[in-house]
Amino acid sequence: MSRKIINAILSRSNRTILCDILYNSQITDVIEKEEVPDKPAGLADYICSKRKTPIGLTNSINANYCVVLPGSVDPHVHYDDPGFEWREDFYTGTLAAAFGGVSTVADMPCTSIPAVINAANLQHKLKVISKKAVVDFALWGGVSGTEFKDDTVRNNMLELKDQGVIGFKTYLISGMKDFTSLTPSQLAEVALIAKELDMPVAVHAEDKVFVESTRAKFQKENKNEIHHYCQTRGVEAEVLAIKKVIGIAQRTGAHFHIVHLSSKRGLVLIEEAQARGVQITTETCPHFLAFTHEDFVKKGGILKTAPAVKFQEDKKALWEGLKSGAISFVATDHASCDYPREKNTGNIWTDYAGVPGSELMVPYIFSDGFMSGKLSLQTIQKILSENAAKNYKLDSYKGSISIGKDADFVLIDPLEKTKVDQKKLHSKGKYSPFHDRIFKCRVEKTIIRGNIIIDHATLFVDPGFGSYYKSNIKTK
Numbered sequence: 001m002s003r004k005i006i007n008a009i010l011s012r013s014n015r016t017i018l019c020d021i022l023y024n025s026q027i028t029d030v031i032e033k034e035e036v037p038d039k040p041a042g043l044a045d046y047i048c049s050k051r052k053t054p055i056g057l058t059n060s061i062n063a064n065y066c067v068v069l070p071g072s073v074d075p076h077v078h079y080d081d082p083g084f085e086w087r088e089d090f091y092t093g094t095l096a097a098a099f100g101g102v103s104t105v106a107d108m109p110c111t112s113i114p115a116v117i118n119a120a121n122l123q124h125k126l127k128v129i130s131k132k133a134v135v136d137f138a139l140w141g142g143v144s145g146t147e148f149k150d151d152t153v154r155n156n157m158l159e160l161k162d163q164g165v166i167g168f169k170t171y172l173i174s175g176m177k178d179f180t181s182l183t184p185s186q187l188a189e190v191a192l193i194a195k196e197l198d199m200p201v202a203v204h205a206e207d208k209v210f211v212e213s214t215r216a217k218f219q220k221e222n223k224n225e226i227h228h229y230c231q232t233r234g235v236e237a238e239v240l241a242i243k244k245v246i247g248i249a250q251r252t253g254a255h256f257h258i259v260h261l262s263s264k265r266g267l268v269l270i271e272e273a274q275a276r277g278v279q280i281t282t283e284t285c286p287h288f289l290a291f292t293h294e295d296f297v298k299k300g301g302i303l304k305t306a307p308a309v310k311f312q313e314d315k316k317a318l319w320e321g322l323k324s325g326a327i328s329f330v331a332t333d334h335a336s337c338d339y340p341r342e343k344n345t346g347n348i349w350t351d352y353a354g355v356p357g358s359e360l361m362v363p364y365i366f367s368d369g370f371m372s373g374k375l376s377l378q379t380i381q382k383i384l385s386e387n388a389a390k391n392y393k394l395d396s397y398k399g400s401i402s403i404g405k406d407a408d409f410v411l412i413d414p415l416e417k418t419k420v421d422q423k424k425l426h427s428k429g430k431y432s433p434f435h436d437r438i439f440k441c442r443v444e445k446t447i448i449r450g451n452i453i454i455d456h457a458t459l460f461v462d463p464g465f466g467s468y469y470k471s472n473i474k475t476k
Helices: 040-050 090-099 119-129 145-149 153-162 184-197 208-220 226-232 235-252 264-275 286-290 293-303 312-324 361-371 377-391
Strands: 003-012 015-023 027-035 060-062 067-070 072-078 102-107 136-139 168-171 201-204 256-261 280-284 409-413 442-448 451-455
Touching (some): 003 040, 072 090, 072 361, 072 377, 090 102, 102 409, 102 442, 119 136, 119 153, 145 153, 153 184, 184 201, 208 226, 208 235, 226 293, 235 256, 235 264, 235 280, 256 264, 264 280, 264 312, 286 312, 286 361, 312 377, 361 377
Parallel strands (some): 003 067, 072 102, 168 201, 201 256, 256 280
Antiparallel strands (some): 003 015, 015 027
16 A cells, blocks of 8 residues: 655755655655755744644654654664673664664674674574564674684685675774684785685774783773773774774775774774775764763763773864765664673773664754754765665665655654653663764654554554665665
8 A cells, every 4th residue: 555754854965855755565656745944943934833633653754853863773773682682682772763863773793692703603692582673774794703713614604695794894903702812814805705705804992902901901900990991992992903904904905894993093094094995884873973972081981981981082083074075874873781790890991882873863963963063964864874785785775865765754854852761762772972962853653564563652664564675775
């Protein structure tokens, strides 16, 4: 049955347009009606002049002059399932995503048991999580240092490509026993195989020698303050690692992706490499755009992440990187924990490093990005949906409001506000560094494949609704 969203404000080809959208499970037509103001103040005035009735839950949805974006893609989450379900599971993780306007997530291979380093492990994971997923999902494969002991790297990577993973996650430093870091020479070996397979290699880029030696020095001196942790996981650690990755990218020609970029100096290195034609992309995270070392000192372990948040100049540079396109998209690195037990251990070295983020990414980026005037609506659409879908070859179905794509939408009301209450988040971890922050928008509806998933903070589907997507191949 064909359905319609009327009075939807879309970003289309550098213009902001009032449209009607026709769809079933996929988009069948987009009817442009009139151009509308593209700046936040002018857009708000336009909406106020036009709005008459509240959004209704009917076959023909009245968007009531809400901004409608393609369902967001969060390409970097750790939903801990199976194996670490006391922190998060695939139901609660994807539920949080749904309430935040995210229609597709990509789950990392390293924080589940067994780690997704071969086809058998992927199939085990898929069997567990498929019946829990609320939103659509893709999977990362991974390469662990443990695989080099028995020379299984190539075969495992070939298997994982056949299983539809979107890329290979690697670490230059890892605190995980079953998913260990790679040496630069091992990373280069992985890069050559990945290039053959035409797949990206994602890297957690912090220098192992720098981090471990600095941490050991501080711990030996009984220096356990937040600023000691920040020096250990600071700018220098990221810069040293990114330099190594760029060198490997230049030698091999492989596509590298730097995850959770946090520093200005790291961004400058990537921009320079991109200008030389090196195939390297990057992402950043909401917490790096919103918070600094000073905030970390005030908030304590709740804001501990790896890498650590940096400084005001880094925040500014990351926003500029999103505007210029040097940073391709935003991802959350969603990593929940058993709060408060794992976040308040009494020692910054043992506090858990990670924050849940999937539920707050879209409203935060829309609020601090578009409503605050930092980014255009077109850029918001690119960094929340389009670019991640393209980067990981999910764009046959996801990432844009175009004919033939999945009917995935998030309806955002720019006239409303959202006050973050960490106790009401849908992640198992009821904590957030954004607690009590007010966003200048509200997510009203999430629609996936034409189905209303969330409407006015009410869930309308059961666990298992979410579908597994391979690179440009949907499995159900």
